Amino acid sequence: MASSSSSGMTGSSAANPPSHKPKRKIAVLGSRSVGKSSLTVRYIEDAFVDSYYPTIENVFNKTIRYKNKEYDCDIIDTAGQDEYSILNSRHAIGIHGYVLVYSIALRSSFEMVQTVYDKILNYTGTETVPCVVVGQKSDLHVQRQVSEEEGKALADSLKAAWVETSARHNANVAKVFELMLSQTEKGTTEGGPEPQPSKCIVM
Numbered sequence: 001m002a003s004s005s006s007s008g009m010t011g012s013s014a015a016n017p018p019s020h021k022p023k024r025k026i027a028v029l030g031s032r033s034v035g036k037s038s039l040t041v042r043y044i045e046d047a048f049v050d051s052y053y054p055t056i057e058n059v060f061n062k063t064i065r066y067k068n069k070e071y072d073c074d075i076i077d078t079a080g081q082d083e084y085s086i087l088n089s090r091h092a093i094g095i096h097g098y099v100l101v102y103s104i105a106l107r108s109s110f111e112m113v114q115t116v117y118d119k120i121l122n123y124t125g126t127e128t129v130p131c132v133v134v135g136q137k138s139d140l141h142v143q144r145q146v147s148e149e150e151g152k153a154l155a156d157s158l159k160a161a162w163v164e165t166s167a168r169h170n171a172n173v174a175k176v177f178e179l180m181l182s183q184t185e186k187g188t189t190e191g192g193p194e195p196q197p198s199k200c201i202v203m
């Protein structure tokens, strides 16, 4: 999706008083063309486009209900990364959780998940960050290059959740964002301190 605009499903204006729902910022990262935009657009608009338009950046806003509580979520759909791209500070600071996407039909995109994860930890200086590892394009099983076991094993090693999805067939798409909130809200208690978004460390 080639645009850098922001699309608001909810939000605040004079007519809409500011939301008191907890704010969560979620960044969607991964190699080029793995279906990050398609996953996000399927979730937000329940639509799928076959054509490919490289993303600059899109921010979507959606209220997500998790365990009977509503969260005001910004979902940041990013431009595809490669091993040489430098993590954009907007995707490394102030983020509560990461959706790390690969295509089950492209091994190099699976290997990129670890690379992107390491870049995030380098930037934030933390030992872990809340993550969901997503094996996209699960409908392309004939071209599969990454097994479910490998996907699960990588997610376990990153202490992340894992799921395979198809934006094309709308399979498991909503689950990604439920799992994301289960990761960001892990260890929090009602009325307790808010989970802290990522910060930058100065070396």
Ligand SMILES: Nc1nc2c(ncn2[C@@H]2O[C@H](COP(=O)(O)OP(=O)(O)OP(=O)(O)O)[C@@H](O)[C@H]2O)c(=O)[nH]1
Residues within 6 Å of the ligand: 001, 031, 032, 033, 034, 035, 036, 037, 038, 039, 049, 050, 051, 052, 053, 054, 055, 056, 078, 079, 080, 081, 136, 137, 138, 139, 140, 165, 166, 167, 168, 169
């Ligand atoms: N078969 C199949 N194709 C998909 C699926 N999701 C996306 N695609 C196709 O994959 C191509 C890339 O999809 P995008 O959503 O633009 O990928 P992206 O990761 O946002 O790409 P960048 O913006 O370059 O990072 C498009 O042609 C989509 O139609 C899926 O679940 N199954």
